[in-house]
Amino acid sequence: MTTKNVISFPSGGNKSHLRDKTLLIPEMNRTGAHLLAATFRSFGVRARVMDTYKGLDLGKEYTSGKECYPCQVTMGDILHCIEKEREDLGDSFNPTDYIYFMPEAEGPCRFGMYNKYQRIVLDSFPGLEELQILSPTNSDAYSLGDLLAKHQEQDFRKAAYFSMVVTDILDRLLWRIRPYEREPGMTDAYLERSRRSVAHTFEIYGRRKLFAKIMDKLEEILEEAQSIVDPTIAPKPVVGIVGEIYLRMHDHANQDLVRVLEKYGAEVVNASLCEWVNYVSYDGLRQAKREFVLNLKQLRLEPMKASLRKMIGFGGDLLYKEWRQRKVYRRVRGLIDIPEDHKISHLEHSLKESDLFSFDLRTEACLSIASVFEFARGGYNGIVNVYPFTCMPSMTTSAVVKPFLRTLRMPYLDVPCDSTIQPGREAAIRTFMYQAQQHFNQ
Ligand code: SF4
Numbered sequence: 001m002t003t004k005n006v007i008s009f010p011s012g013g014n015k016s017h018l019r020d021k022t023l024l025i026p027e028m029n030r031t032g033a034h035l036l037a038a039t040f041r042s043f044g045v046r047a048r049v050m051d052t053y054k055g056l057d058l059g060k061e062y063t064s065g066k067e068c069y070p071c072q073v074t075m076g077d078i079l080h081c082i083e084k085e086r087e088d089l090g091d092s093f094n095p096t097d098y099i100y101f102m103p104e105a106e107g108p109c110r111f112g113m114y115n116k117y118q119r120i121v122l123d124s125f126p127g128l129e130e131l132q133i134l135s136p137t138n139s140d141a142y143s144l145g146d147l148l149a150k151h152q153e154q155d156f157r158k159a160a161y162f163s164m165v166v167t168d169i170l171d172r173l174l175w176r177i178r179p180y181e182r183e184p185g186m187t188d189a190y191l192e193r194s195r196r197s198v199a200h201t202f203e204i205y206g207r208r209k210l211f212a213k214i215m216d217k218l219e220e221i222l223e224e225a226q227s228i229v230d231p232t233i234a235p236k237p238v239v240g241i242v243g244e245i246y247l248r249m250h251d252h253a254n255q256d257l258v259r260v261l262e263k264y265g266a267e268v269v270n271a272s273l274c275e276w277v278n279y280v281s282y283d284g285l286r287q288a289k290r291e292f293v294l295n296l297k298q299l300r301l302e303p304m305k306a307s308l309r310k311m312i313g314f315g316g317d318l319l320y321k322e323w324r325q326r327k328v329y330r331r332v333r334g335l336i337d338i339p340e341d342h343k344i345s346h347l348e349h350s351l352k353e354s355d356l357f358s359f360d361l362r363t364e365a366c367l368s369i370a371s372v373f374e375f376a377r378g379g380y381n382g383i384v385n386v387y388p389f390t391c392m393p394s395m396t397t398s399a400v401v402k403p404f405l406r407t408l409r410m411p412y413l414d415v416p417c418d419s420t421i422q423p424g425r426e427a428a429i430r431t432f433m434y435q436a437q438q439h440f441n442q
Pocket of ligand 1 (some may be wrong): 069070109110111112147187364388390391392393
């Protein structure tokens, strides 16, 4: 979609250089948002992470309640941010000074509609029609079109991807050490400090792709982690989290799910941020291969060439990501025992073996279902599926994995979320953790 103010790439239309504007980034994963903003800043873009969840009332006021919960939360984030800017800047507030970052995804679910809906709401406020939305899409692996100078695009993509791998490492570190910390609060304080210092290194070295310097900083941080762990605390049941990416990552929206699980005795491993990003390249390659075969059968030369170009593009992208991710994990796992991330091809293979779902159906369901199989085989003691109330791919996941896990006697919990506080939620988590502990003791 390209309207006056929703910039869809790479279809053209209203392209403007980001460096004159402030790019407003919503906070889905706290570390991820700050590292991405630092990477943008390293490329000369004035990027800022918006406060999150403070504008939830506004988000609710300007949605009907039928939208996906992340749409409601992010709606509130942007409205709150603009309201605050207006208050702080008074007459010098100018909506054209900002670009709101809201990626989209094609496919059989509603993520692709967030930016369209939010555009309609912003347009209903006098003046905010001029506030642009930057919406890179998965159909071209989240290309930024020509918003950055052409020669910077590839470098930016590499640095941004690297920031996501580092985000996953820091998250995995947090989940690995917090249940075993010497004193309550030590890990959170240490992680907040580390997040700031890593963001600083991205700002300095990101544009020049001096990733070795960033890795040196990361190693320093990991070495410090050893001093937080109390070696006398016994190992705990390990719980895997799958589900919808926003809810998995956003602590406010999932009502601090990881912390509540830890409170009742779990060590948690959440699915990663890179999982989705790698899947986008993998799925692009898959679709391009299908197109190629179809065109070959019909002997259509030009479309064949086009799909071959797409295969090379998505394939190269995927190879690079997997190589980069492997390299970082290898170095980090020499210092601290965190779980490795899975390859998407491995997940597809695992789904094919089970014959319970197919990558052809796309969406996060194929990732979540396959991850559940991986967790079940990998010695985990329980699995949680967290998602926005009414989320289609996550409810599909639930329907497919429940009978499978029942046969394995593996504890499983669905955690649907909206902004309400469910009175029985903590009791359900406590019961689930009791079962996970029994599974662990077996
Ligand atoms: S994955 Fe779920 S929450 Fe996200 S857009 Fe799709 S239906 Fe909505």
